[in-house]
Amino acid sequence: xxxxxxxxHHLDKVRIQTEREQSLIxxxxxxxxxxxxxxxxEYHQSLIRxxxxxxxxxxxxxxxxxxxxxxxxxxxxxxxxxxxxxxxxYQSVRNQALNLLEKQKTHSRLQENYSIxxxxxYSLWEEDRSSFVGLSEYxxxxxxxxxxxxDKMPDRxxxxxxxxxxxxxxxxxxxxxLDLSLKTVENHMGQAIKYLRKELEKVEKKFNLD
Amino acid sequence: MNAELLxxxxxxxxxxxxxxxxxxxxxxxxxxxxxxxxxxxxxVDAQQLNKLDIEFDSALDWSVLQxxxxxxxxxxxxxxxxxxxxxxxxxxxxISYFSRIxxxxxxxxxxxxxxxxxxxxxxxxxxxAVLKEISMKKGQRGSVTLSDGTLVSLNSESSITLPDRFKSxxxxxxxxxxxxxxxAKNEEKPFKIYVNGTVIEVLGTSFAVRAFPxxxxxxxxxxxxxxxxxxxxEDISEGVLLSAGDLGEFNLKRKKISKEFIENxxxxxxxxxxxxxxxxxxxxxxxxxxxxxxxxxxxxxxSNIEFLELTAELKSRSLRNVLxxxxxxxxxxxxxxxxxxxxxxxxx
Numbered sequence: 001x002x003x004x005x006x007x008x009h010h011l012d013k014v015r016i017q018t019e020r021e022q023s024l025i026x027x028x029x030x031x032x033x034x035x036x037x038x039x040x041x042e043y044h045q046s047l048i049r050x051x052x053x054x055x056x057x058x059x060x061x062x063x064x065x066x067x068x069x070x071x072x073x074x075x076x077x078x079x080x081x082x083x084x085x086x087x088x089x090y091q092s093v094r095n096q097a098l099n100l101l102e103k104q105k106t107h108s109r110l111q112e113n114y115s116i117x118x119x120x121x122y123s124l125w126e127e128d129r130s131s132f133v134g135l136s137e138y139x140x141x142x143x144x145x146x147x148x149x150x151d152k153m154p155d156r157x158x159x160x161x162x163x164x165x166x167x168x169x170x171x172x173x174x175x176x177x178l179d180l181s182l183k184t185v186e187n188h189m190g191q192a193i194k195y196l197r198k199e200l201e202k203v204e205k206k207f208n209l210d
Numbered sequence: 211m212n213a214e215l216l217x218x219x220x221x222x223x224x225x226x227x228x229x230x231x232x233x234x235x236x237x238x239x240x241x242x243x244x245x246x247x248x249x250x251x252x253x254v255d256a257q258q259l260n261k262l263d264i265e266f267d268s269a270l271d272w273s274v275l276q277x278x279x280x281x282x283x284x285x286x287x288x289x290x291x292x293x294x295x296x297x298x299x300x301x302x303x304x305i306s307y308f309s310r311i312x313x314x315x316x317x318x319x320x321x322x323x324x325x326x327x328x329x330x331x332x333x334x335x336x337x338x339a340v341l342k343e344i345s346m347k348k349g350q351r352g353s354v355t356l357s358d359g360t361l362v363s364l365n366s367e368s369s370i371t372l373p374d375r376f377k378s379x380x381x382x383x384x385x386x387x388x389x390x391x392x393x394a395k396n397e398e399k400p401f402k403i404y405v406n407g408t409v410i411e412v413l414g415t416s417f418a419v420r421a422f423p424x425x426x427x428x429x430x431x432x433x434x435x436x437x438x439x440x441x442x443x444e445d446i447s448e449g450v451l452l453s454a455g456d457l458g459e460f461n462l463k464r465k466k467i468s469k470e471f472i473e474n475x476x477x478x479x480x481x482x483x484x485x486x487x488x489x490x491x492x493x494x495x496x497x498x499x500x501x502x503x504x505x506x507x508x509x510x511x512x513s514n515i516e517f518l519e520l521t522a523e524l525k526s527r528s529l530r531n532v533l534x535x536x537x538x539x540x541x542x543x544x545x546x547x548x549x550x551x552x553x554x555x556x557x558x
Contacts, residue, residue, distance in 0.1 A: 037272065044268040052264060059342070062266065066275050073279060143258045150259070164221065165256040171223050189221065190214025196252050 021085045028072070029079045036076075040069055043086075046167050047093045053159055054097040060104065064097045083176070086169065090177040142200075149199050153192060156180070160188040211235050216246065220253045345369030346387075349505030351481075356381075359394035360401065363482050366502045367422065388420040390482045393435075404442065408460045411438045417452070418479045424498070430458045431478040440467065476523070485525045486532070493518045493553075496536070500551070504529050511554035515542065 027035035044065060051061035068089070072079060081088045150158055159178060163169045171189070175182045211232070218224040219232045236242050344354050346364045353363040354370070358381055362370060368387025376382070376399070385405040393401045393412045403410040406421040408428045415435020421428040430439050432452045439458040440449025443465075450469040452458045457478065458469045480487040486499055494516050497508040506529070510516055518540050524532045533544045533551060545552045 040272055040275070041268055044271065045266060048266045048268075048271075049264065058264070058266070062271055062274075066271060066278065069275055070278055139255070139258070142255050146252065146256050147259055150256070161256070162259070165253070166259050171218075171221065186214055186218060186223070189217040190212065193217050193220075193249055193252060194213040196256075197248055200252065 025079065025081055025085065029076050031076060036069075036073060039072075043089055047089060050090060050159075050163070050167065051093050051097045053162055054094065054155075055101055060097065060100050064093055064100055067096050067100075068092045084173070087173050087176050090163075090167075090169070090173075094177060145200065145203055146196060149196055150192075153195065157188045157192055160185055161192045164189065211242070211245075213249075216249055219246075220250060341371055341373055343369050343371045347505075348502055351484075356383075356394075358396060358399070358401075361392040363390040365389065365481050366505070385419055385421065387422055388418070388481070390416070390418045390479060392416040406462065407442050409440060409442045412436075418482075420478070422498075426462055428460045428462065429478070431472075431475055432456050432458075433475060433479065439469075441465065480523075485523070487523050488520045490519045490521050492516070493520060493540075496520050500532070506549045506551055509550060509552045511552050514555070515540075515553050 024035055024039060028039065047068070048061050048065045051064040052058065055061055055064065071092075150161060153161065156178070160174055160180075163174045163177065164171070169177070171182055171185045174180070175185045178185075180188075215224065215228060215232065219229065224232070232246075236246060344364065346352055346366050346368050348366050350366055351364065353361060355361055356372070358376060360381070362383075364370065365388040368385070368389055370386075370389060371384040372382065379399060381396070381399050381401045383401070383403050385403050391401075391403070391412070393415055401412040403412070403419060405419055406428050408421075410417075410419060410430055412435070415432065415437055417430060417432040417435065417437055419428070419430050430437065430452060432454055434454050437452045437458075438449055439452055439460070441460060448467055450456075450458050450467055452469060455471050455473075455475065456469055457472050457475075458467065460467045474489065476487040477489050477491070481499075481503070486503065488496060493510070497510070500506065500508050520536060520540060522535060522539055524535055526532055526535070530546065533546060536542070537544050537553070541556055542553050543556050544554075
């Protein structure tokens with residue numbers, strides 16, 4: 001660790017498994033279908049968006065998350081999680097997403113590439129969305145701009161940034177999920193914010209927001 | 211003061227020592243505080259990324275998962291056509307877990323739409339006959355590259371349905387709504403688009419097709435190349451051959467096909483570039499397009515407004531500007547409140 005030897009203030013934020021998580025896992029391993037459904041709906045949106053961040057394909061993202069849950073159910077009797085549930089799930093999704101991407105590359109000749117080109121859709125047509133629930137038009141524009149910029153970041157950095165800002169994961173959790181050193185994660189976050197600030201200043205100088 | 215440390219400060223991931231360091235750095239000058247504030251703004255705004263995220267249908271995927279689990283438990287005897295749609299009809303969350311009714315409700319929904327002819331063919335190919343639907347909601351537009359290189363741009367509220375893999379002798383696609391096709395040339399494999407009772411056959415070309423559920427006709431506009439346009443109904447033998455600049459129209463009521471050469475294709479394809487063009491279009495039509503593009507509701511407070519005709523090229527992407535232009539040219543007033551627009555005559 002690069003930091004001083006004293007007790008870190010907020011460092012090492014690994015959430016410990018709550019009692020609730022523990023009982024959920026236990027219930028599922030005992031074959032409780034309602035618990036399994038609960039787990040699914042609780043994590044589905046975040047996990048599938050994370051998968052999309054990696055695969056850029058809606059289809060692969062859906063398959064990835066389904067595969068992960070299928071595996072959990074299939075092996076439920078012996079299912080053990082010795083880390084936090086979130087880290088476990090995100091890690092599994094990442095691994096499966098990469099697996100499916102690999103598979104797709106080898107079968108790729110006729111493989112359809114129909115993932116909606118995310119960066120294109122948003123950077124060209126971003127202003128189609130002129131109203132958002134709870135956001136003023138000005139704010140919505142800003143968020144769109146940030147979105148388009150985040151999309152242009154190199155993959156790892158983007159994933160780190162998204163996991164932190166969108167999914168609220170700690171640096172430590174992110175390092176475990178993406179298999180990076182803590183230092184690298186910190187570095188990515190610093191770069192990300194530097195880049196965003198620079199680019200946003202440019203945009204603001206150029207245009208007056210309508 | 212490096213960005214990394216500030217990022218850690220904002221994320222509350224720094225040590226106590228570092229926290230103190232940043233606080234004292236802030237006390238040094240107002241400029242430092244401004245710098246932090248600008249970072250903080252980005253920090254907070256970025257959290258809103260969730261509001262813009264791609265939508266996935268959890269209920270649908272839960273259903274699919276259950277079916278997969280069930281399929282593992284039973285042995286599946288024969289391949290059946292499975293439809294995976296990205297916009298499903300509402301699925302009951304309380305579906306009993308391992309229900310023996312293989313409930314893929316969306317299959318029924320789609321058969322109603324496109325008629326039975328497609329599904330009568332039992333798939334003879336080795337591969338699973340998996341159909342997929344790519345759809346755009348109101349306010350969304352997107353493009354898709356198919357496995358043969360064809361580029362399809364979909365307008366709002368539109369969708370195409372096609373097999374996972376094209377057959378060996380033909381490329382078939384079903385369209386609902388509006389799309390612009392740039393079809394990759396392949397002389398050995400004609401590209402066919404089935405839309406609302408008509409079929410458009412293409413060798414390699416770019417053109418637009420429009421058939422929304424509330425339209426009275428199917429329209430095909432050709433930008434480049436050659437396209438044949440006819441009814442799927444075998445009793446109607448006439449078809450037309452369309453080349454660049456032609457507009458083919460199949461009137462659904464009268465079941466008649468016609469063709470005309472038009473000078474200005476813009477009203478038919480400008481949606482692809484993100485703007486709207488109208489040439490003596492009735493306000494009813496204008497309303498439809500506004501609602502579709504911006505995902506809003508448009509209300510005419512005075513009934514005469516429906517009969518006004520608009521000729522305008524609306525290149526601004528801001529809804530407000532568009533409404534202002536329309537109002538100005540037709541002598542109207544408008545009110546925009548949340549997602550509802552009200553047009554009325556001036557002075558009322």
